[in-house]
Amino acid sequence: MQSFFKQVVLSVSALFGLLAFGAMSAGAVTATQTSSVSAYFGELIGIITGDWQKYGGLFTYLQGNEYFMYVFLGIITIIPVIFALHLAIVGAKHFDHGGNQILFFPLFARIIHFIAAASFSALTITGLLIVTGHFFGGGPFIRLARYIHIFAAITATPAVLCMLIIWFKDMLPALCDIKWIFILGGYLSKKKVPIPAKKFNAGQKMWYWCAIPGGLLMLATGYIIWGFGAQLDYVRIAVMVHNVLGMIIVAFFLTHCYMSIFAIAGSLESMKTGYKPEEEVHILHSLHKYKPSDIKPAKHH
Amino acid sequence: MARLKFLCDVNRCIDCSGCVVACKEGHHVPVGVNRRRVITLDQGKPGEKSISVSCMHCADAPCMAVCPVDAIYQREDGVVLVNKKTCIGCGYCFMACPFGAPQFPKGAVFGARGAMDKCTFCAGGPEETFSEEEKHLYGQNRIAEGKPPLCAGMCATKALLAGDADIVADVYRERVFQRGSGANAWGWEKAYNEK
Numbered sequence: 059m060q061s062f063f064k065q066v067v068l069s070v071s072a073l074f075g076l077l078a079f080g081a082m083s084a085g086a087v088t089a090t091q092t093s094s095v096s097a098y099f100g101e102l103i104g105i106i107t108g109d110w111q112k113y114g115g116l117f118t119y120l121q122g123n124e125y126f127m128y129v130f131l132g133i134i135t136i137i138p139v140i141f142a143l144h145l146a147i148v149g150a151k152h153f154d155h156g157g158n159q160i161l162f163f164p165l166f167a168r169i170i171h172f173i174a175a176a177s178f179s180a181l182t183i184t185g186l187l188i189v190t191g192h193f194f195g196g197g198p199f200i201r202l203a204r205y206i207h208i209f210a211a212i213t214a215t216p217a218v219l220c221m222l223i224i225w226f227k228d229m230l231p232a233l234c235d236i237k238w239i240f241i242l243g244g245y246l247s248k249k250k251v252p253i254p255a256k257k258f259n260a261g262q263k264m265w266y267w268c269a270i271p272g273g274l275l276m277l278a279t280g281y282i283i284w285g286f287g288a289q290l291d292y293v294r295i296a297v298m299v300h301n302v303l304g305m306i307i308v309a310f311f312l313t314h315c316y317m318s319i320f321a322i323a324g325s326l327e328s329m330k331t332g333y334k335p336e337e338e339v340h341i342l343h344s345l346h347k348y349k350p351s352d353i354k355p356a357k358h359h
Numbered sequence: 360m361a362r363l364k365f366l367c368d369v370n371r372c373i374d375c376s377g378c379v380v381a382c383k384e385g386h387h388v389p390v391g392v393n394r395r396r397v398i399t400l401d402q403g404k405p406g407e408k409s410i411s412v413s414c415m416h417c418a419d420a421p422c423m424a425v426c427p428v429d430a431i432y433q434r435e436d437g438v439v440l441v442n443k444k445t446c447i448g449c450g451y452c453f454m455a456c457p458f459g460a461p462q463f464p465k466g467a468v469f470g471a472r473g474a475m476d477k478c479t480f481c482a483g484g485p486e487e488t489f490s491e492e493e494k495h496l497y498g499q500n501r502i503a504e505g506k507p508p509l510c511a512g513m514c515a516t517k518a519l520l521a522g523d524a525d526i527v528a529d530v531y532r533e534r535v536f537q538r539g540s541g542a543n544a545w546g547w548e549k550a551y552n553e554k
Binding site: 098099102105106107108110114117118121122123127188189190191192194195196197200201203204205208209212283284285286290293294297 | 369398400408410412421424425426427428429430444445446447448449450451453454455456457458459468469470471
C-alpha cells in the first residue's frame with residue numbers, strides 16, 4: 059500500500075514538473091533542450107514563424123479566397139442596383155429653387171468638403187482597383203493606382219480632421235434621428251411632408267460617424283500598411299481592419315453620391331454655393347433653426 | 360519531376376552567414392533587401408544553434424494565394440517566383456508569409472515599396488533565361504546552368520542543403536543516423552523514457 063502511494067506521489071510530481079517545464083519553454087523566445095531532432099524542429103519552426111496560425115492564417119484565408127474582393131464587388135453592384143430601382147420607382151425630390159435661399163455651408167466648410175470629396179473619390183476608385191488588381195493584370199496601371207491612393211490619403215487627412223471639428227456638434231445624435239430612421243427619411247415616397255431633422259438628418263449623421271472617425275482609422279491603418287510600421291501581427295490586423303472598414307465606407311460613399319447627384323435635385327449646386335432652397339430646408343430639415351442673417355432673399359425678375 | 364527544397368541542418372550550421380553574403384553578392388541584391396538570413400537561438404548559452412532561413416518555396420504558398428495581382432507563381436519543380444513587372448508592392452505576401460521571406464526595396468514615389476524581391480532558388484525569373492533583363496531583375500539563373508543555389512553551394516559545413524527533396528531528405532537522414540547516439544538517436548525517448 060505504501061509503495062503504491064509513493065508511486066502516485068512521484069508520478070503526480072513528475073506531471074507537475076513536466077507542465078512547469080512546458081510553460082517555461084512556451085513563454086521563452088529561446089529554444090529549449092529537446093531530446094529528439096523532430097521535436098527540436100517542431101519547436102524551432104514555432105520560434106521562426108511565431109503564432110502564424112492566429113492572424114497570418116486568418117489573413118491568408120480571407121485574402122487568399124478573395125473574400126474581400128467578392129464583398130467589395132457585391133457592394134458596388136448591389137447598392138447601385140437598389141438606387142437605380144429607387145430612382146425608377148420613387149424618383150428624385152424636386153424643390154422650388156426660386157424662393158429664398160438659406161446658408162448651410164460657409165466657404166470654409168465648402169472648401170474642406172471639396173478637398174474631402176476629391177480625395178475620397180480617388181481613394182475609393184484606386185482602392186477598388188487595387189482590390190480587383192488581377193483583372194487589370196497588375197503592373198504599372200495598378201502601381202499608379204497605389205501611388206494615387208497614397209497621395210489622396212495625404213490630402214484627405216487635413217480635410218477629415220477639419221470636418222471632425224466643424225460638424226462635430228451638429229452631428230451629435232438627437233431624438234428626432236430615431237423618427238427619421240423609422241420613416242427612412244421620407245425617401246420612400248414623393249410626398250412633401252416635413253421630415254424630423256435638424257441641420258443634419260440621421261442618414262447624414264451615419265455617414266459622418268462612419269466616414270470621419272472611420273476615415274481616421276482608415277488613415278491610421280493605411281499608414282501602418284504603407285510602411286509596415288508595427289509588429290507583423292499588428293500589420294496583419296491593420297490590413298484586415300482596412301479592408302472591412304473600407305467596405306462599410308464604400309457602401310456609405312455610394313449612398314452619399316446617389317443622394318447628392320440623383321435623389322435630391324440641385325444638391326450638388328448647394329454644395330458649390332453653400333445655399334439650400336427654403337422649401338427643401340422646411341421639408342427635409344424641418345427642425346433646423348437658422349439665423350435671419352443666413353437667409354438670402356429670392357431674386358425678383 | 361523533382362521537387363526542389365532547402366534544408367538547413369541546425370547541428371552543422373555555424374552562423375558564419377556565408378550563405379547570406381554569397382546570395383547578396385552573387386545576385387547584386389540591393390541594400391535593405393535580404394533574401395536569406397541566419398537566426399541564432401540561445402546565443403552564448405550551451406546548446407546554441409543557428410538556422411539559415413529564406414523563402415521555403417512552400418507547396419501551398421500563402422504569398423501566391425493572397426497576391427491581388429497574381430504576380431507570384433510556382434514552377435513545376437516547386438520553386439515559387441515573383442514577376443516583378445506585375446508586382447505592385449502592396450506587401451500582402453509579406454503579411455501572409457510565416458518566414459518573412461518577401462522583401463521590398465524602398466520605391467521612389469511617396470516612399471511606397473517597390474516590387475517584391477525574394478529568394479529565387481537561383482532560378483532567375485519569368486524573363487528569358489540568361490537574358491540581361493533576367494539577371495538585372497532577379498540575379499543569376501544557376502538552376503538553368505545546372506548548378507546548386509549560391510547559398511547551399513558555398514556553405515562551408517554543408518549545413519544548408521538544396522536540391523531534389525528526396526535526395527536532400529536521404530542525405531539528412533543518413534547524417535542523423537551516423538551521428539545519432541544517446542539522446543540524439545531516433546527512438547531513444549520511446550525505448551528508455553529518459554532525457
